[in-house]
Amino acid sequence: MPYRVLLVAGAAVLALLAGAALAENNPSPWDERTIGEQTRQADYSGRLSDEELKALIERGEHLFTAKFTTMDGVGRPMATQAIIPTKRKRPVPQAFQRLPGMDSNACSSCHNDPIVGGAGDFVTNVFVSEGFTNADFDSTDPQFSNERNTNHVLGAGLIELLAREMTADLQAQRTEALVRARSTGEPQTVRLTTKGVEFGKITAEPDGIVDLSGIDGVDTDLVIRPFSQKGVIGSLRQFTVNALNHHHGIQAVERFGPRWTGQDDFDEDGIAAEMGAGDVSALVAWQASRPPPTQITPDQTQWQRMSERGSTIFEDIGCSDCHRPALPLNSLEFADPGPVDGAGTLRQTEIADGAVYDLALLDWAETLPRDESGAVLVPLFGDLKRHKIADQQVSALGNELLGQRFVDRDVFMTGELWGIASTDPYGHRGDLTTLDEVIRVHGGAGRAARDRYIALGDDDREALIAFLKTLVITP
Structure with missing residues (x-):
């Protein structure tokens, strides 16, 4: 068989296998579960082919638009909306509550204007309590919570990739300043600049102490956190794990499972292991692959x-x-988990082989202009x-x-x-x-x-x- 025919045949088999996997994962039309059989993280590891990426994105779209039910694990009767897993003192009287959540059935309930993945009207506003440990507030008064409008996620993969490169630039400038300070024996002041954006300055001392007081517009660890209106969420993965619990009561194993909480059913709703790492990866892939405005x-x-x-x-x-x-x-290569994900979110060091996919494989990538350096x-x-x-x-x-x-x-x-x-x-x-x-x-x-x-x-x-x-x- 000619080599080209072998390639075509192999691609066809991969597509059939991916389609079969999706059909197996997605529940039957009459099933009141919407998550169905969970995606295995190991099935999408290493460098993904075009077909594998499309299959993962398709699974992510199913999960983003799915209206989760109690059979999926909707509800957190004994857990708050806190980013850090936090128990309630008593069961919540109402599962759905617009202020502390749960407040929606699907991701697309809020991210839908003018298309799925878009923004939301005033009616979709969410309430963010900085304390996070007390979800029993019932007032929109700003002394109890910050009210936020829904942002769109179009082009989100490009945003995260920019943040990763900018973080690497800033941290490399800090390292270089420390090396120069030690080698010269003199303090070294560096203007922090990446991609034409200035983030203040640092001064590195020969003894390794760094004066961070001049930093502007970024945390002192020099990590660009591009998501949320305050710029405090570092990755789509972290955002996804936070939102699943807050808005839907769906708890990701990588944060609420035995490793960090010692329990399979932290929220005590009767459903264990509600969202596995593979399905979180699918949601990340769908968001990361959204075409930009x-x-x-x-x-x-x-x-x-x-x-x-x-x-x-x-x-x-x-x-x-x-x-x-x-x-x-x-670079348009997107690694998941990413390089700056923290505890409570799956990290690169915790798995043998994460997923790497090239956003250049997507049709919309061809429409983006390039500068003289490519x-x-x-x-x-x-x-x-x-x-x-x-x-x-x-x-x-x-x-x-x-x-x-x-x-x-x-x-x-x-x-x-x-x-x-x-x-x-x-x-x-x-x-x-x-x-x-x-x-x-x-x-x-x-x-x-x-x-x-x-x-x-x-x-x-x-x-x-x-x-x-x-x-x-x-x-």
Whole structure:
């Protein structure tokens, strides 16, 4: 048999096997379980082929859109929504509760606008309690919880890959400063810069002590945590494990299982081992493979002309200082588990062979522009950095009273603007209905650009909005 025929035949067999595995995993149409037979982590390890990646993504989409039931493990009668496994003192009287959760049946219940994986309206807001150990609060008052609007997950794999590369850059700069300080016997001050974004400075002493007081916009470990509006979640895997428990009462074995809790059924709902590592990997693969939002070229001549002018104004008044149109990404290879996952999330050192897949295998990857060095230009309109976004005069975006993970209350991650025309309402609470409104409430680091925007004439402000309206999520 010719070599090419052998390759085609092998691919066909792989596809058939992957399809059979999915059919086996997914329950029958009349079964009231939605998770079905769990995916084995070992089945998706090492470098995944195109067919294996597609099968894993398909499984992830099934889980992302599935409406979980009590037969899957929905409910956590004796556990809180805490990221750290925490027991309740008494059973919760109502399984579903909009404030501390559970608050949804499916991931897609909130991430659905304008497509599955998109954002959510005000009605999908979630409530994040910094204490996490006490879930028995029944007030939306900001002294008890931070209310957050739902972000989209489009392009999430690209965001995490950017964060990994930026983390590696910053930590390498710290290491280099320490080596130079020891070799010269003199303190070494280094400006921390990666992909054109500045994160303050550090000073390394010859004795190995590092002055971290000059760091800006990132934690002192120099790990970029690109997810959540406060920039405190380091990976899609961590985000997924957190959300499964908080929103659905589905508990991942890698955090709530015997290793960390000593129990198979930590939440005492009668279902053991609710979500295995393989299915968490499938959910991660689906999110990581979502195509990024796009920028359209308007059909209407007037809109096209205004948006081109608005793009120039966007840069001229300083919006692009934080909302950078694109950041360069050197590699599209995505490893899961990733290099910065922490305890309570499956880590690379805990398994023999994690999954590695190349996002370049996906059709949408071909549409991304590249710079002269071959790096992919990720058009996120962000900088993966935290900024102070409120001040005494303009404080609407600093309306939270609870700190989160030691990030100041008025400090938030720069919101990526890709897809912004398709994801209204705006603001951390989703309580601002127009782009004009959310621009006008930028304080702190965004105050100068906001003031310049207000000082523009009506036509120029309209042009800027016309430009932002080209940043969309398409089916």
